[in-house]
Amino acid sequence: MEARRRLTQRARREELVFYLCVLPWIIGFVGLQLGPMISSVFFSLTAYNIIMPWRWLGLANYKEILTDQYFWISLRVTSIYSVGSVAANMFTSLFVASILNRDIKGLSWFRTLYYLPSVVSGVAVSMLWMYIFNPEFGILNYLLWEVFGIRGPSWIYSETWALPSLILMGLWGIGGGIIIYLAGLQGIPTELYEAAEIDGAGGWRKLLHITLPMMSPVIYFQLVMGIIGSFQVFTQAYVMTQGGPHWATLFYVLYLYRNAFETFRMGYASALAWVLFAILVTLTLLVTRSASSWVHYEESVN
Amino acid sequence: MTTTAQAGRADREMRGLRKSVSRALGDAFAYTFLIVVGVIILVPVAWMLSTAVKSDGNVYPFPPQWIPIPPHWENFTRAFRAVPFGRFFLNTVVITLTGITGALISCPLVAYAFARLRCRAKNVLFVMVLATMMLPGQVTMVPLYILYRRLNWIGTFAPLVVPTFLGNAYYIFLLRQFFSTIPRPLDDAATIDGCGYIGRFTRIILPLSKPALATVAIFSFMHHWNDFMTPMIYLSSSRTRWTMTMGLNGFRGAYGGTQWNMLMAASLVSVIPPLLLFFFAQRFFIQGIVITGVKG
Numbered sequence: 317m318e319a320r321r322r323l324t325q326r327a328r329r330e331e332l333v334f335y336l337c338v339l340p341w342i343i344g345f346v347g348l349q350l351g352p353m354i355s356s357v358f359f360s361l362t363a364y365n366i367i368m369p370w371r372w373l374g375l376a377n378y379k380e381i382l383t384d385q386y387f388w389i390s391l392r393v394t395s396i397y398s399v400g401s402v403a404a405n406m407f408t409s410l411f412v413a414s415i416l417n418r419d420i421k422g423l424s425w426f427r428t429l430y431y432l433p434s435v436v437s438g439v440a441v442s443m444l445w446m447y448i449f450n451p452e453f454g455i456l457n458y459l460l461w462e463v464f465g466i467r468g469p470s471w472i473y474s475e476t477w478a479l480p481s482l483i484l485m486g487l488w489g490i491g492g493g494i495i496i497y498l499a500g501l502q503g504i505p506t507e508l509y510e511a512a513e514i515d516g517a518g519g520w521r522k523l524l525h526i527t528l529p530m531m532s533p534v535i536y537f538q539l540v541m542g543i544i545g546s547f548q549v550f551t552q553a554y555v556m557t558q559g560g561p562h563w564a565t566l567f568y569v570l571y572l573y574r575n576a577f578e579t580f581r582m583g584y585a586s587a588l589a590w591v592l593f594a595i596l597v598t599l600t601l602l603v604t605r606s607a608s609s610w611v612h613y614e615e616s617v618n
Numbered sequence: 619m620t621t622t623a624q625a626g627r628a629d630r631e632m633r634g635l636r637k638s639v640s641r642a643l644g645d646a647f648a649y650t651f652l653i654v655v656g657v658i659i660l661v662p663v664a665w666m667l668s669t670a671v672k673s674d675g676n677v678y679p680f681p682p683q684w685i686p687i688p689p690h691w692e693n694f695t696r697a698f699r700a701v702p703f704g705r706f707f708l709n710t711v712v713i714t715l716t717g718i719t720g721a722l723i724s725c726p727l728v729a730y731a732f733a734r735l736r737c738r739a740k741n742v743l744f745v746m747v748l749a750t751m752m753l754p755g756q757v758t759m760v761p762l763y764i765l766y767r768r769l770n771w772i773g774t775f776a777p778l779v780v781p782t783f784l785g786n787a788y789y790i791f792l793l794r795q796f797f798s799t800i801p802r803p804l805d806d807a808a809t810i811d812g813c814g815y816i817g818r819f820t821r822i823i824l825p826l827s828k829p830a831l832a833t834v835a836i837f838s839f840m841h842h843w844n845d846f847m848t849p850m851i852y853l854s855s856s857r858t859r860w861t862m863t864m865g866l867n868g869f870r871g872a873y874g875g876t877q878w879n880m881l882m883a884a885s886l887v888s889v890i891p892p893l894l895l896f897f898f899a900q901r902f903f904i905q906g907i908v909i910t911g912v913k914g
Contacts, residue, residue: 333815337731340724344784352761415648429656435896438844439863440885455665499908551846582760589756
């Protein structure tokens with residue numbers, strides 16, 4: 317009895333210390349996440365522009381979204397970018413990582429070099445690429461003409477080329493992906509390949525039956541994070557194209573930002589945010605559901 | 619007998635030769651490819667560097683000049699005089715350093731509790747930490763703006779730095795994973811030596827977690843230094859509190875399409891701190907990317 321009571325007292329003390337340690341996070345969670353989430357649901361059902369008192373609208377904001385042509389444009393722009401950039405980034409970084417994985421001399425040099433652009437992400441990079449993409453005096457069209465004899469398009473200033481331009485620019489910053497895939501590749505036991513070679517497997521079969529299955533958990537995680545990230549693009553669109561030309565780069569979050577902080581339609585912006593949330597949850601669930609058929613998890617022996 | 623043995627040996631030699639030839643070809647392809655990719659990566663950087671020191675008239679003409687002679691170093695001072703970039707740079711430094719401090723004060727403590735202390739609600743709370751990692755920031759963006767407005771924080775650094783003292787799910791998760799790998803017998807030894815919960819945290823866990831703490835500091839640095847949307851939301855109205863990214867964007871609005879040399883000079887200054895950090899602390903960058911990218 318005595319010992320048990322002392323134990324519970326100690327356990328209680330430990331719980332108290334636990335709560336004290338976690339307190340900052342709890343305050344942040346309640347005050348900056350849970351509370352705002354709940355009020356975001358509320359605001360999404362109102363018209364509110366900060367200056368005037370809010371007015372109850374019910375589901376009118378959500379109904380408006382369905383008939384808002386700019387919402388559909390932004391959804392289309394963001395989806396095309398998402399598919400294009402996730403696929404391009406994943407394929408390229410896997411390819412570069414697999415080449416780096418073949419006992420390359422100077423590996424750390426290449427790794428440093430390839431990661432370099434990721435360090436300088438943000439507005440400075442957008443500035444740099446605006447200059448590179450400039451149709452008249454940008455370096456890209458100059459090189460295309462000098463090296464390949466191709467007259468380059470107007471890149472970000474062209475309605476058709478603006479999105480591909482931004483996807484291309486995104487490829488410049490895949491260093492992080494390369495490092496992650498490289499680490500994954502290096503974690504595949506060499507015995508697997510040796511065994512496959514004894515069985516007479518060629519490079520193609522090794523890729524299909526060892527490399528890809530062993531890498532699938534990493535690919536899966538990168539896919540989910542890539543999709544989420546691509547739906548939250550803002551800086552490039554705001555700085556480089558301002559959503560144009562002719563709404564060709566009106567990304568979802570840019571449209572949301574404009575509603576919230578340029579036209580101060582706080583209620584409508586909140587509704588847009590929840591629609592974005594629903595889209596991301598749906599996409600994540602779809603990928604996760606499909607994962608059971610293609611993601612291979614090492615069964616633990618012990 | 620002998621002929622078959624000889625044929626077998628010849629065959630094996632042939633196969634060995636073919637293998638080494640294909641390996642050599644593969645290596646040649648690999649190095650060529652890697653170097654070409656490296657050049658593609660460096661061309662924009664070189665272009666930025668060379669444009670930053672070009673004269674005003676030299677920005678457009680072709681063929682482009684890769685090494686401008688003479689270099690116009692005064693572009694840097696001109697850019698800093700045209701727009702108060704010095705001020706913006708200082709603001710960014712203050713925000714970034716405060717943000718790092720906030721993350722390093724709050725996150726390790728929370729992570730320690732999740733890694734080492736027992737509590738009935740622990741698992742539920744930890745699932746909530748993970749759940750907030752999934753929540754897109756846009757969902758809370760509008761209510762937070764309204765909240766900070768009520769607090770009269772618009773136009774101050776507070777909305778950018780105060781939340782960092784209340785923990786960050788990513789960093790908490792990263793640190794908890796790292797703390798969990800520290801052998802428990804070390805804790806027990808410290809307990810025998812008379813350490814309490816906090817003693818074990820400050821004397822065992824923290825000193826052994828320097829790499830993880832460095833990773834958190836670096837991530838937090840990169841986040842605050844490059845952040846554009848949050849300062850745009852909260853600091854737009856107060857020009858003296860603009861950050862470097864906002865200054866660059868404003869500069870684009872005012873001089874974009876004309877003064878590329880000054881624009882590149884200012885951009886260059888803004889990327890020097892992260893570049894320096896990367897070169898001196900590369901190990902922690904790579905480690906952090908791998909931890910967060912592979913294990914999730």
